[in-house]
Amino acid sequence: LMSLPMMGNNWFINSLKYDMMRIDETVQLGSTVVWNISNNSMMAHPIHIHGGHFYILEKDGAPPPPQEAGRKDVVLVEAMRTAKVIMKYEDFSDPVVPYMYHCHILSHEDDGMMGQFLVEDGTNGMSELEQEGGLVLFPNPVEDGELTIASQAGSIRSVRVLDPLGKVVLEWNSNSTGPVQLDLGEFSPGLYLVQITAADGGQVARPILIQ
Missing domain, CATH: 2.60.40.1930 (Macroglobulin (MG2) domain)
Incomplete structure (x- = not known):
């Protein structure tokens, strides 16, 4: 998910800054999605994914500690580490209005460390x-x-x-x-x-x- 500089305040996700006119991902209503998050920077980032709650499958290939085993909407990805979370999209969809995913450090979010995705109901055609x-x-x-x-x-x-x-x-x-x-x-x-x-x-x- 993330491609970030090693140091500094110029943050990206997948080498891109946030653009409100760009849809970065699309998922289907009723689907289960695994998000793979890789932090290639020298500091930790709390990643917040809108649209529901997820479970942390693993962090750096190992099961999460007990305090991170429940339903979450933020996962802390430590420096040079990875995380994998799973989320099912079963409640809401909109072909126009997107959900966001972003770093929960406000200065990073404001600097463009954010993306957006649509949840579409494919049964509507x-x-x-x-x-x-x-x-x-x-x-x-x-x-x-x-x-x-x-x-x-x-x-x-x-x-x-x-x-x-x-x-x-x-x-x-x-x-x-x-x-x-x-x-x-x-x-x-x-x-x-x-x-x-x-x-x-x-x-x-x-x-x-x-x-």
Whole structure:
């Protein structure tokens, strides 16, 4: 999981800094996932995984001590050591809103030592918007304040626009088989997330940049 510098304050996970527009992992609802965590730095990191509780299978290849044998949501991975945890995803899923995993040292988390993953319910199938690959958002970047969303595969039931903090700043609701036009002229420049719900209930998320 982790690829970190030997020393210093420039922390990474899998050689990457956190990017809210990037999904790092995807797991299926009902699946059991083993997370392999390797700490290649010279200090310990408490790793917190959202989305439920896990059990520590081993630390450096050995069973965990008694105090770490119960349900956890944080595992301390000592310097130059490894840990393996197991978690079952059986309660919640969302095709758009991710869970986080990160170092629980605040300065490391703020420096980008964090990733995000989706839990998807595969029984719902793929949205009709994605089946034909016919969903287009333009222009992107948005320069004149107007964004057009066009679908060649199915009708659009609703649209939500979220700001970088995850707050819903615009909602549009209607069943439209034609293009949807949104006025974003009052929004500050930056990255936003557009969540689109199809008539079949499937959801698609696309990042946009407002200039």
